[in-house]
Amino acid sequence: MTNESRPSSGQTNSTDIETQPTRRDVLAKTTLGMGCAGACALAYPFLDSLNGTRGEDLGGDDTVDVDISTLHPGQQIVVTWRGWPVFVQRRTSDMLASLQAPGVTQRLRDPESKIMQQPRDATNWHRSITPEIGVLVGICTHLGCVPNFNAPNAADHAGNYACPCHGSQFDVAGRAYKEAPAPYNLPVPPVTMLSETKLKIGVSKGDPGFDIANIQQI
Numbered sequence: 093m094t095n096e097s098r099p100s101s102g103q104t105n106s107t108d109i110e111t112q113p114t115r116r117d118v119l120a121k122t123t124l125g126m127g128c129a130g131a132c133a134l135a136y137p138f139l140d141s142l143n144g145t146r147g148e149d150l151g152g153d154d155t156v157d158v159d160i161s162t163l164h165p166g167q168q169i170v171v172t173w174r175g176w177p178v179f180v181q182r183r184t185s186d187m188l189a190s191l192q193a194p195g196v197t198q199r200l201r202d203p204e205s206k207i208m209q210q211p212r213d214a215t216n217w218h219r220s221i222t223p224e225i226g227v228l229v230g231i232c233t234h235l236g237c238v239p240n241f242n243a244p245n246a247a248d249h250a251g252n253y254a255c256p257c258h259g260s261q262f263d264v265a266g267r268a269y270k271e272a273p274a275p276y277n278l279p280v281p282p283v284t285m286l287s288e289t290k291l292k293i294g295v296s297k298g299d300p301g302f303d304i305a306n307i308q309q310i
């Protein structure tokens with residue numbers, strides 16, 4: 093599940109690697125504690141209950157179908173996929189504008205998503221297959237806590253994610269800010285849009301060979 097023994101791609105160092113067993117411990121607790129983890133991620137709104145239905149055509153927990161027909165701009169829902177919390181968000185025009193704002197991108201560790209933390213069809217400025225819909229695995233790449241979603245509001249039109257454990261911050265595309273400990277962007281799972289109101293997590297039409305087990309870190 094992790095690639096902790098892999099050679100680094102320049103974003104980590106020996107100290108980071110030495111701390112990885114601790115990360116594994118935290119991640120295990122995160123997965124086991126999904127009830128709490130989901131609750132932590134439900135800051136906005138409470139309809140962020142665990143949603144989604146098993147994809148029946150492709151089998152079991154490997155795919156989850158998500159109805160986004162009632163997901164409004166600026167909101168997210170949280171579903172479970174492979175036991176992980178997955179954030180599904182609908183972005184506003186301000187959220188989208190923030191993803192390309194130089195004042196934001198210059199503060200990010202990997203603004204162009206060069207490190208493999210997403211399928212090829214999400215290796216773009218919005219880290220998704222369609223700009224308005226974002227899908228992220230909600231596991232902090234530092235030690236595995238579940239980041240909180242700070243929805244866009246009057247003071248912050250862009251919104252962001254903040255990890256409650258050690259202060260890592262991510263933009264709404266899941267890109268990690270430099271000044272915080274998370275070394276990598278949040279993972280993006282394989283996603284296929286089934287219609288304008290329904291998507292499938294677990295399979296990528298644009299990158300069918302993608303295996304999330306091969307990303308840099310989850």
Ligand code: FES
Nearest residue numbers: 232234235255258
């Ligand atoms: S787990 Fe440490 S900042 Fe997220």
